[in-house]
Amino acid sequence: MSLSSLVTLSSLIDDAKCYELVRQHRWPEGVRCPHCDSASVTRHGHDDTQRHRQRYRCKQCQSRFDxxxxxxxxxxxxxxxxxxxxLYFLGLNLSNRQIAHxxxxxxxDVQVMAEQVRSGxxxxxxxxxxxxxxxxxxxxVVAGHKGNPAAVAKKTGLGGAVA
Structure with missing residues (x-):
């Protein structure tokens, strides 16, 4: 019996440390409002479903964010x-199948996650x-005429043929 069948890897990671890591990388100089870029921000509770996800309120534009x-x-x-x-596994160049496993x-789901990370x-x-x-x-570039470059040559006038 393998260890992966007993414990999922994601269950070993601490949620609080993950949010702290996001805060450190997102705001290395301190929290800033994503709407107006003000540094005049106060903590404003936590998310109801994810207790380590900090909420904030901007004193400048009054917007709320987390x-x-x-x-x-x-x-x-x-x-x-x-x-x-x-994201870590994508950085290791693992396939979607390996990440899913x-x-x-x-x-x-992993395919969608990878596409969202890349687009971001x-x-x-x-x-x-x-x-x-x-x-x-x-x-x-011969495009749109798979295996038929003569069709492109006729349209462009290349190769002595005129359309």
């Missing part, structure tokens, strides 16, 4: 510890801005 507001993790049904383990989840990371990336001299090699 540790996960405005993140890809907000409003998700899996516990934060499962999300952090999934380790976390005792459905593969489809892409959304936070700054726009690429090219400056100075930019070089690019020429590229010819």
């Amino acid at each position: 540790d996960l507001t405005g993140t890809v993790l907000a409003g998700r049904h899996q516990p934060l510890r499962v999300w952090l383990l999934c 380790e976390l005792d989840l459905n593969e489809d 990371l892409v959304a936070k990336m700054p726009a690429v801005r090219l400056e100075g001299t930019v070089e690019a090699d020429e590229v010819y």
Whole structure:
């Protein structure tokens, strides 16, 4: 009998430490309002269903928020510890099947979680801005005509054929 059949890995992770980790990485200089970026914030209780999830109130704009507001993790049904383990396993380049097995989840759920994490990371990336001299090699792409490049040649006038 394997250890994984006795205990799920996610049950070994402490919820309080997971939320503390999120706070440390999200606000290394102290909590800031995700709506107006003010540092004038007070603690305002805890989430009813997740006692380690801290709530806050902004003194500047009066908005309420919590540790996960405005993140890809907000409003998700899996516990934060499962999300952090999934993120860790994605960083190890494990397959969705392996992650599902380790976390005792459905593969489809892991696929959705991975897509949400990736889309959240892409959304936070700054726009690429090219400056100075930019070089690019020429590229010819045959797309949309699987196995039939002659059809592309006719439409573009390449290869001596005219449409």
